[in-house]
Amino acid sequence: DGAAVLPAPQNLSVRSVNMKHVLTWSPVIVPEEIIHYSVEYQGEYESLYMSHIWIPSSWCSPTQRPECDITEDITATVSYSLRVRATLGSLTSAWSTLKHRFNQNSTILTPPRMEITMDGFHLLIKLEDLGPHFEFFVSYWRKEPGAKEHVKVVRPGVLPVYLEMVEPGAAYCVKARTFVKAIGRHSAFSQPECVKVQGEALPL
Amino acid sequence: RGLRRCLMSMNLHRVEESFRGIKTAIQAKDTFQNVTILSPSETLHGTQPLDVCCVTKNLLAFYVDRVFKDHQELSPQIMRKISSLANSFLYMQKTLQQCQKLCHCRQEATNATRIIHDNYDQLEVRSAAIKALGELDVFLAWIDKHHGGTSAA
Numbered sequence: 612d613g614a615a616v617l618p619a620p621q622n623l624s625v626r627s628v629n630m631k632h633v634l635t636w637s638p639v640i641v642p643e644e645i646i647h648y649s650v651e652y653q654g655e656y657e658s659l660y661m662s663h664i665w666i667p668s669s670w671c672s673p674t675q676r677p678e679c680d681i682t683e684d685i686t687a688t689v690s691y692s693l694r695v696r697a698t699l700g701s702l703t704s705a706w707s708t709l710k711h712r713f714n715q716n717s718t719i720l721t722p723p724r725m726e727i728t729m730d731g732f733h734l735l736i737k738l739e740d741l742g743p744h745f746e747f748f749v750s751y752w753r754k755e756p757g758a759k760e761h762v763k764v765v766r767p768g769v770l771p772v773y774l775e776m777v778e779p780g781a782a783y784c785v786k787a788r789t790f791v792k793a794i795g796r797h798s799a800f801s802q803p804e805c806v807k808v809q810g811e812a813l814p815l
Numbered sequence: 816r817g818l819r820r821c822l823m824s825m826n827l828h829r830v831e832e833s834f835r836g837i838k839t840a841i842q843a844k845d846t847f848q849n850v851t852i853l854s855p856s857e858t859l860h861g862t863q864p865l866d867v868c869c870v871t872k873n874l875l876a877f878y879v880d881r882v883f884k885d886h887q888e889l890s891p892q893i894m895r896k897i898s899s900l901a902n903s904f905l906y907m908q909k910t911l912q913q914c915q916k917l918c919h920c921r922q923e924a925t926n927a928t929r930i931i932h933d934n935y936d937q938l939e940v941r942s943a944a945i946k947a948l949g950e951l952d953v954f955l956a957w958i959d960k961h962h963g964g965t966s967a968a
Contacts, residue, residue, distance in 0.1 A: 654902035656901040657901075657902075660879070660883070660884050660901075666898050672891075684895065686899035686902065687902035687906045689906050
């Protein structure tokens, strides 16, 4: 029975940032041999109702690299079980299963990168494209005491965004954060970025 | 929590996308074309606002407890899409459970659901599961209509 001869992959873990989920593990080393890995997953539904069912991952059945992008397989905000096994020719290892089930609501949300630009007297913001899950909350204000802070919600795919008309000689600041409706969470705000508008301030 | 706000976190866009991925393949396997299970005219069309939550809850349970379980699939591609649907429905069930206080079940809602189960029981179980899966767009359209605005994600 060749199943147990090949050691099973160890140290499975999931690295999830901004709704991109990557399963990693320690490679199985057999000198001068190429090891292939197969990844399978089981959603909470399968665990509850069909525990014998495991589904081959979209991109890693098989793969040669000790990691697997499982983003397309994790499609609901429920917990998922993941397992990997190694294969060398006809030899197959035992399955190794991720110790703790993974839920996309644990993903790390980073403040979005942004670029503030001017188009004439229009203040524009270009935001990092993080994919269809992400909305952006953009906060902007005129850099002067007591200035009112304005907020604009930016849907996925709508870039760059016009914020407002600006006045010569004035300075404006902008910050942004992301929101992911599927998990009901938002990132921290980015550091404010300020720009000074060319030209002489208008007389009062 | 208002029912709409309660369901707002649902990612219906992804559910619709998953269904589009299997619709042709699943409907092609449906050998009883002249029979329907969800039969909109009898069950879903006339749903009153008061009954929306209960019908939603009952139909989610119908799919989670019966249809997805009864369907057997060999193709990995279709398995993935059905897993996506099943786990999304499971998530919707959990989300709906937060609205228990708003989810009263009147006789009209219970009758509508019972017709669907009766239709399902008329067929052999595998055929029934295939047909109900193929009619998911009827249910998704109904959710979109009655829980409007939950599909943007």
